[in-house]
Amino acid sequence: MNDLLPARLKTKLPPHTFDLLTKAAGLASERRWQVYLVAGYIRDCLLDLPVRDIDITIVGDALQVAEEMADLAHAELETFGQFGTATLKIAGDLDIDLVTARKESYPQPGALPVVEAGDIYHDLARRDFSINAMAVELTPTGLGQLLDPHDGIGDVQSTSIRVLHDRSFRDDPTRIFRAVKFARRLGFAIEKQTLELILQAVRDGSLYTVSMDRITRELLLILEEPHADAMLWDLDRFGVLGAIHPLLAWPYEPGKIRPGPDELLKPQERQDTYLAVMGAETGTDPDEAEKLARWLNLPAPYVKMMRDSARLAGLWSKLGENAQSNWQTYNLLRGLDLRTLQAYARIEALQADSVAWRRLMHYINTLRHVKPELKGDHLESLGAKPGPLYRDVLEELLEAKIEGRLPTRADEERFVRERLAERE
Numbered sequence: 001m002n003d004l005l006p007a008r009l010k011t012k013l014p015p016h017t018f019d020l021l022t023k024a025a026g027l028a029s030e031r032r033w034q035v036y037l038v039a040g041y042i043r044d045c046l047l048d049l050p051v052r053d054i055d056i057t058i059v060g061d062a063l064q065v066a067e068e069m070a071d072l073a074h075a076e077l078e079t080f081g082q083f084g085t086a087t088l089k090i091a092g093d094l095d096i097d098l099v100t101a102r103k104e105s106y107p108q109p110g111a112l113p114v115v116e117a118g119d120i121y122h123d124l125a126r127r128d129f130s131i132n133a134m135a136v137e138l139t140p141t142g143l144g145q146l147l148d149p150h151d152g153i154g155d156v157q158s159t160s161i162r163v164l165h166d167r168s169f170r171d172d173p174t175r176i177f178r179a180v181k182f183a184r185r186l187g188f189a190i191e192k193q194t195l196e197l198i199l200q201a202v203r204d205g206s207l208y209t210v211s212m213d214r215i216t217r218e219l220l221l222i223l224e225e226p227h228a229d230a231m232l233w234d235l236d237r238f239g240v241l242g243a244i245h246p247l248l249a250w251p252y253e254p255g256k257i258r259p260g261p262d263e264l265l266k267p268q269e270r271q272d273t274y275l276a277v278m279g280a281e282t283g284t285d286p287d288e289a290e291k292l293a294r295w296l297n298l299p300a301p302y303v304k305m306m307r308d309s310a311r312l313a314g315l316w317s318k319l320g321e322n323a324q325s326n327w328q329t330y331n332l333l334r335g336l337d338l339r340t341l342q343a344y345a346r347i348e349a350l351q352a353d354s355v356a357w358r359r360l361m362h363y364i365n366t367l368r369h370v371k372p373e374l375k376g377d378h379l380e381s382l383g384a385k386p387g388p389l390y391r392d393v394l395e396e397l398l399e400a401k402i403e404g405r406l407p408t409r410a411d412e413e414r415f416v417r418e419r420l421a422e423r424e
């Protein structure tokens with residue numbers, strides 16, 4: 001399999017990116033530095049999958065190499081001096097992440113690691129799984145040489161997700177999310193001992209040693225994935241979701257609750273729908289859903305989404321009742337966050353036979369846009385003063401409009417005159 005690698009490495013990259021990398025590696029080698037393609041790029045090349053980003057490790061100074069590459073490519077550079085990392089953004093191309101090779105140690109479980117300079121083997125040893133711990137050299141003397149000290153190729157062939165050592169999940173419990181993500185994304189199995197280590201880390205409370213922001217970041221990344229339903233199911237049955245918060249749950253087998261067809265959805269739309277389901281899953285009390293969202297430190301729009309999805313779940317059966325008028329539908333749904341309604345409407349399982357779903361769609365596509373032509377100033381011109389009467393007539397006008405009884409402006413004018421006359 002590794003015979004195929006050099007050819008694939010080239011074909012997966014746009015030619016100018018390959019030239020840029022080898023040119024930069026040539027310059028680096030003049031200083032006796034080495035440049036390697038690492039991690040996801042190698043994994044995805046071996047599996048012949050589309051690559052998502054390019055990770056480069058430099059045994060030398062990554063920031064200097066990044067600056068030289070930015071000059072060569074006239075590209076934008078973002079540097080993170082304190083971490084010794086940089087991201088090169090080449091218009092219309094994959095981002096290139098550069099990092100100085102490092103050795104990491106964990107002073108306490110779950111804490112951020114202490115970092116010191118290291119060689120390429122140290123850098124591969126700090127990684128999460130064997131399939132993400134391979135490198136291919138780009139410097140001219142070793143160009144194309146594959147380094148695979150943890151038998152990543154073997155695990156690609158046997159389709160296994162395997163950690164590099166037994167302390168891995170204690171050192172960094174966010175790797176639990178990553179194990180589940182790669183397993184389901186690639187159709188791999190979590191290797192037996194690795195799974196045992198996950199379950200043990202959860203039992204031992206390792207998740208409590210990591211900051212909630214780091215947990216939530218990994219969880220949100222999962223919600224963007226095409227197979228997020230299966231990933232959530234795994235996290236739930238491994239006890240991970242319940243350990244984060246008792247109300248966080250995914251009791252649905254893979255395939256049961258999914259947003260619509262993957263090829264039509266943006267990652268953000270998938271994420272919204274899964275969050276909406278998880279909000280609804282807390283029960284029908286919006287306060288509980290909000291508490292969960294705040295516990296997860298979610299940004300404000302997501303807090304609103306979880307809150308409103310619990311409200312929507314609470315009124316779902318009412319929305320499906322017989323003989324609902326459009327005005328009743330409107331009143332049930334008005335004031336709820338539109339993004340939440342759209343997210344909820346994407347849940348495939350709700351679409352099949354549901355009157356409630358059709359009403360939700362009717363509200364999203366039509367009812368919420370209905371506005372009478374007449375506004376308050378028209379009422380004032382007829383002598384009505386702002387106050388309860390004024391509000392009541394405008395509300396009745398909206399109701400009649402939504403019920404389709406006022407197709408023209410003249411109908412609206414007649415309606416308002418009649419209502420005002422009745423109230424005098």
Ligand code: ATP
Nearest residue numbers: 039040041052053055126127128132133172174175
């Ligand atoms: P993706 O296709 O999702 O971007 P990736 O492998 O590129 O996959 P990143 O999250 O971009 O994943 O991380 C890049 C590399 O950094 C990983 O392949 C892995 O080697 C390493 N890495 C990332 N997170 C961790 C972690 N928590 N612990 C150890 N290594 C990690």
